[in-house]
Amino acid sequence: MTGQGASAGSLQQRFEASFMPTYGVPPVVPVRGEGCHVWDADGARYLDLIAGIAVSSLGHAHPALVEAVTRQVGAIAHTSNLFVNEPEVLLAERLLGLLKAPARVFMANSGAEANECALKLAIRHGKTTGRTYFVAAENGFHGRTLGALSLTGKPSIRDQFGPFPLDIRFVPYGDPDALKQAVTEDCAAVFLEPTQGEAGVVPPPAGYFAAAREVCDATGALLVLDEIQSAIGRTGHWFAHQHDGIIPDVLTLAKGLGGGLPIGACVGFGDAGTIFAKGDHGSTFGGNPVSSAAALAVLDTIERDDLLDHVRTIGARLAAGIDTVGHPLLARVRGRGLWLAAVLTSDAAPAVQAAAQRAGFLVNAVQPDAIRIAPPLVITAEQADSFVEALPAILTEASG
Incomplete structure (x- = not known):
């Protein structure tokens, strides 16, 4: 737990009891963010590669x-x-x-x-x-x-x-x-x-x-x-x-x-x-x-901060990195800038999203065969590279 807040499991149970079932029960309970990282109610840290569905342009808690x-x-x-x-x-x-x-x-x-x-x-x-x-x-x-x-x-x-x-x-x-x-x-x-x-x-x-x-x-x-x-x-x-x-x-x-x-x-x-x-x-x-x-x-x-140029540069780097991952589950990458989809060879997107979460990355199974990647515009080259480096193991776990 972080601070004096409730645990993730407790909040998820209360969410399920209180809300209409339009979203099911979301798997992560973020309570704090800084830059491109968020921490959940149990203290786990994630690199946020979905940014609230392309919303958190400047990441979290930007001054x-x-x-x-x-x-x-x-x-x-x-x-x-x-x-x-x-x-x-x-x-x-x-x-x-x-x-x-x-x-x-x-x-x-x-x-x-x-x-x-x-x-x-x-x-x-x-x-x-x-x-x-x-x-x-x-x-x-x-x-x-x-x-x-x-x-x-x-x-x-x-x-x-x-x-x-x-x-x-x-x-x-x-x-x-x-x-x-x-x-x-x-x-x-x-x-x-x-x-x-x-x-x-x-x-x-x-x-x-x-x-x-x-x-x-x-x-x-x-x-x-x-x-x-x-x-x-x-x-x-x-x-x-x-x-x-x-x-x-x-x-x-x-x-x-x-x-x-x-x-x-x-x-x-x-x-x-x-x-x-x-x-x-x-x-x-x-x-x-x-x-x-x-x-x-x-x-x-x-x-x-000249983030338009940054988006073009880091987006191209991230897309090229994903494109070079030779894995049977990965077909190709498509998109522009920091709005990409890793297209899969089968309908395994939910499993990839779950495996990425366990590895410390938040992505979105936008379609059965596509993972949406839309990080904050301030994501660094090192952060983008860390996802590319982790992706083969994520895909292998999702394939199991």
Whole structure:
């Protein structure tokens, strides 16, 4: 045990007795973190290679984040959308500066809420232009709320909550011809991820997003990019769509933006930024000053410490290291920057996740045959190398 807290087993039992069974019982009970390491309630240390699902951009207990949150909560912690707070204004201005295009921002609390906002923008666009349906990608993931879920191309989590009131047409991800056939002048919007996260960190083929931009320009459909996981430096650019040199009509953000504090944002570019009128949308906690202060600290630190270059360098090192592990259970590695998937030759991802945990590494079995690796952006070369060195034994244990 650490300090005077309860043991991991005790907390897991109480968790199971108190919570709806949506997550099962998680196998680790972290109680403290520093940098890229966390300690559980029984004192075991782990190298965190999932970062709260690509959320903890600066790792744990980063001084800049601690200082910003402490200072802001000591000044004013909440104002609601009835009033203006300075951190939210500074954050919106900073995001627009990074995007380098005329746009407007709506602040929310999460990725699903950011996508709900984007969907409402697309619905309004459709109603005012006589468009009747939407296009999204097979195996895409946009959230669990009903609007976001209607756009999610995973039947296993979608179908049991249907039917949905919107006409959503799904196309294979990465297939420009299928996209061109599906998107007509009756399509209100196309919703895509620049890399499919929950599908197993699946990057697009070269030219796919240029083709998506072209077909939306030709038909008048909005191009909506879900960058909930991929933005804020995760792939080595501020935003993953910058790899493809395009500008979307609507962009959604969350996860890594707050560095551990809950925040989401929906950005409308050009005319899409003025679709809503007063009263069309709202969020009590959106733009919360504490979360906004945290996000500003994240952006400042990424820029000050040149973490975009660091992500590209360490991401390439980590991917190359994994790629050289000659093991029968490992097929290949895919992804960009510090957002990778170790693709397996069989559906052994849960066993690999468990073996990695026993070896002191936290990873995520994102698909039956894929392990997601999304460490804090501050991970060191030595820490990345330690995982690569441990990986053969982890895979062997998982194969047993």
